[in-house]
Amino acid sequence: MVSPIRNEDILVTGGAGFIGSALVKRLLSDGNKVYVLDNFVTGDLQNLKDIFNNMDADQDELEERLDIISGDLLNTDIEDLLLSNDINYVFHLAAEPFIPSCYDRPGQFFSVNANGTLRLLLACREADIERIVNYSSSEVYGTAQDIPMDEQHRVYPQSTYAVSKLAADRLCFTLFHEQDIPVVVLRQFNCYGPRETHPYIVPELIAQLAESNKLELGNIEASRDLTYVTDAVRGASKLINCEAAEGEVVNLGYGEDFTVEELAHKTASLMGYDDVDIETEASRFRPLDVQQLHCDYTKASNLIDYEPTVSLEEGLRRTIDWYLNEGEWVWETTLEDQLWQE
Numbered sequence: 001m002v003s004p005i006r007n008e009d010i011l012v013t014g015g016a017g018f019i020g021s022a023l024v025k026r027l028l029s030d031g032n033k034v035y036v037l038d039n040f041v042t043g044d045l046q047n048l049k050d051i052f053n054n055m056d057a058d059q060d061e062l063e064e065r066l067d068i069i070s071g072d073l074l075n076t077d078i079e080d081l082l083l084s085n086d087i088n089y090v091f092h093l094a095a096e097p098f099i100p101s102c103y104d105r106p107g108q109f110f111s112v113n114a115n116g117t118l119r120l121l122l123a124c125r126e127a128d129i130e131r132i133v134n135y136s137s138s139e140v141y142g143t144a145q146d147i148p149m150d151e152q153h154r155v156y157p158q159s160t161y162a163v164s165k166l167a168a169d170r171l172c173f174t175l176f177h178e179q180d181i182p183v184v185v186l187r188q189f190n191c192y193g194p195r196e197t198h199p200y201i202v203p204e205l206i207a208q209l210a211e212s213n214k215l216e217l218g219n220i221e222a223s224r225d226l227t228y229v230t231d232a233v234r235g236a237s238k239l240i241n242c243e244a245a246e247g248e249v250v251n252l253g254y255g256e257d258f259t260v261e262e263l264a265h266k267t268a269s270l271m272g273y274d275d276v277d278i279e280t281e282a283s284r285f286r287p288l289d290v291q292q293l294h295c296d297y298t299k300a301s302n303l304i305d306y307e308p309t310v311s312l313e314e315g316l317r318r319t320i321d322w323y324l325n326e327g328e329w330v331w332e333t334t335l336e337d338q339l340w341q342e
Contacts, residue, residue, distance in 0.1 A: 218284030253295025
């Protein structure tokens with residue numbers, strides 16, 4: 001049985017983001033030394049400060065095992081970073097992740113998500129890294145043609161974001177075979193939980209319902225497979241420790257999908273509303289939308305004994321409680337703000 005990785009020196013690119021910071025917390029709790037590379041354009045330093053909350057360990061000792069490096073994937077000397085810190089494993093999450101933004105910046109998305117991944121992989125080759133997990137996305141599959149969707153499902157990206165992630169996937173595949181770079185492609189289906197950094201559907205619902213029972217939404221018939229973030233990062237922390245996964249694509253998800261309308265009613269009920277008033281807005285529809293995603297994680301179960309443990313209702317409750325009691329969403333607001341930060 002494969003165990004979570006422990007007592008290693010690990011780089012997490014994009015470690016100040018939503019999934020990245022949850023992964024950092026998991027890695028620290030398992031005794032690893034973690035280096036975070038993030039440009040803090042969409043990642044938030046507070047996410048990294050918050051990871052020490054409720055951790056049963058000495059805070060000074062934890063902070064000694066976390067090294068935060070402010071830098072851009074396209075400009076940082078990654079090979080030097082890896083070699084100078086004796087890093088053995090890499091989780092690659094740094095990306096332009098928010099699909100609506102790719103309509104304004106397709107070149108930036110492809111540069112970061114595809115070229116940035118190539119740059120990282122080649123640096124890992126030179127530094128003789130033990131294993132890399134490259135975070136991909138279920139968006140590369142496009143709308144489900146077969147249910148559930150396993151790793152053999154056809155790929156049909158329906159946004160520039162998804163195209164750029166698929167390009168990175170294929171770079172991983174070819175460089176594994178051509179250059180013996182020990183990389184695993186993790187296709188993560190949708191995640192949710194506290195400290196989200198973009199207005200995806202769950203935080204958007206919670207934020208609107210915190211004001212009233214009136215919702216302004218887009219395509220409410222679209223359905224997504226939603227994994228609570230602690231389940232997702234537990235799976236990732238085992239996947240990087242699995243030699244049999246090298247050169248493979250592996251899905252991680254929940255195994256069930258829910259429409260936006262269903263999620264709206266579930267979330268509203270958990271927030272104390274007897275009913276919810278949903279209005280759809282044309283401006284919220286995507287030019288091309290993925291209508292359904294439903295994960296088959298059989299391969300992950302076979303490789304690393306993966307199984308999600310947090311139900312949708314429990315995950316929503318935890319996320320709502322965090323938002324109402326101690327959190328706020330930190331989202332990019334406009335293209336101008338994003339460019340100013342860069």
